[in-house]
Amino acid sequence: MKKGWLFSGLASLLIAAGTGGASWYVMERVPQEMDGAPLLAAAPASKAAAAKTQSQKQEQAPKNATLKEIINETQKKVVMIQLEDGSLGSGFLYNEKGDIITNAHVVEGARKVKVKTADARTLDGEVIGAGTDTDVAVVRVPELAGETPLNMAEKEGEVGDEVLALGSPLGLQNTVTTGIISGTGRDLTIDPYVYSNLYQISAPIAPGNSGGPLVDAKTGSVLGINSAKVTEENSIGFSIPVAEMIDTARGWSKNPGADLPELVSTEGTDAGDYGWSAADDAEYLVTAYYNSLSAKDYVTAYSFLGSSWQAGTDYNGFRDGYLNTGDILVNSISSEQNGDEIKVVLHITAEEFKQSGTVYTDYKLTYRVGYENGMLKIISGKGEKLS
Template identity: 55%
Template sequence: MRKKVWIGAIGFLLILGSGAVAALAIRSEMPKQLDGRPLLAVGEVKKSLKDIIFETQKLVVMIETDTGEQGSGFLYNTEGDLLTNAHVVAGVRHVKVKTSDARVLDGEVIGIGTDTDVAVVRVKELAGTDPLPLVRYEKGEVGDDVLAVGSPLGLQNTVTTGIISGVNRSFQINPYTYKDLYQISAPIAPGNSGGPLVDLATGAVLGINSAGLEEGTIGFSIPIANVLAMAEGWSRQPMPMLPNLSITEENNKAEDDTSLEQLAGYLVTHFYDSINSRDYVYAYSLLGGSWKEGTSYVNFRKGYLTTRNVVIDDMHVTSSGEEASVTAVISVDERKNGENVLSKYQVTYKVGYENDQLKLLSGKGKVIRK
């Protein structure tokens, strides 16, 4: 059971009321150089979305415990220390850390909050690595463009984009008190916990993604400025003993409530998201072993080079035992004979687990004639 704070609809109604006034606050006129966000140097070109994603992904990791819990974390200093959520590492001292370049490293929990859902994990092998830039003082505002990076449902280094859609959200889920949160429209799922919320204007970390609303694509993120002093204290002086935190069943609800059908549908959607972003290496990694044996990466990539964009028009998912079948109708903007054409296909995928990872085991498609 993966530890992920997931909020029900009734609690969410209370949350909305607590921050409604603050969400309408007038933007501060304080210059950015005085309130913490990094400025562009003279002559420096503003980074593109792809540049920010690439530079962020390199420093975001997947965290796994020996009890099977999973979450995300990101490098925040040059000592090799990761920021994550306390509920990701509660009850353990040592964790496994999977980096974006496929290394598996040992991590030690050196600090963990008892009422604030924040923890620090030290990875000695990462010491000396330049960390992600942090927004130390300024708070994000409603309307700011953001991206969330993490490992939802075990899919490492997944990126979602959105805006800050609310501020000053507060609620209580024992043993943690959540206050002054960002509400974000960037979709998150179990496994995103502990990943960074990044300001698209600067590429700096605004918050730690910590909770989600199970009824929709709404997430909540702890402002980094609120917890940075506490985290830096643990980095300077690690806790000799960790508190024994009790995580309630309400907090652990998400993984059990996520059916194989939902996971399979998410995987197929994520596959096409990767194709649309031209990340063919990652898309290929979602295929099962048997499929890869019959299709080389070179041929796989070649098959999608003329694909400009894919939209899923309709999807139907069924499951039987340990496998699911996903049938979808997709619209594909592709290049054919020197022209851009829009084609429709019906695709069917078999989805199942290989080595505890959900994979696309097989797939087939046919053209839908007009």
């Protein structure tokens, strides 16, 4: 199965910096298909644990949460945005109306987009506001209305604050990188956008991170939107602070479509036109299932199971079966589609806590994945311990 990369070629929006020969780039949305090796790399993390359905909402990470818990909860509200031409960007849920904040350059030239959630739902989105000189946009996704959004930071970040940069590049949705705020008050102009009072960050970001959130690593609150970078031997990223864009975003949410620039409307609602295959989604869902288990988010993991599996295993019994399991590493994964169902085969290494101590055991798992009421679910599975 062909996989996409995290990375794009050089962005088309460029100006020369005043010193050192550095070049400044808007974090261009990623084309779906690319030839050759990647040019710019963000340190990839495992595909993230998935979001709840509307009937299974969960609050933000608890106070004094661990880093893993903060990442797990935050990733559920980060989405991949794709245009009809196949280009990709990121966004995050910021209110209970189902509104997604992203960069204006991610949705440039579009009214209608596809939004892929962390639990592999592909939903219709509509651009309800976008800046012409401010690189911020809002996409409304009616099916996300009522879901708990990410918290917006109440105070500005400071130099030295530990941060997470999240995004949804093709093939590695919900990639996470870590770093610090390494500077504040940075101003850039990258035609046609003017950026003011930016955060400078050390967390690696790549073009697929466009529109994704910059998150406080201690609280899980959104500090800004990852938007631009300077390309040198050591890349430096920049994020638009929440304070610089939240009033604009709220204005668009209150009066959707009242302040839209001239955009080219894109038609077509077939998810197949947007480059996501059911097999890709099935692999992602199974990987997300195991990352949920690693994060001890048993509610999310259980929600991935089909109705027949849940009928034979109640939640308490399911959870109890994993209480002595720690981190689970997915070593490899492949899939094969047969009609409406997909067979997913993966090899994992599980950390297991036994009376004799901690052991690491390799398993081969085979799952049947299919749709129930329009939602992708793990229908059944079997596994074997490898010697």
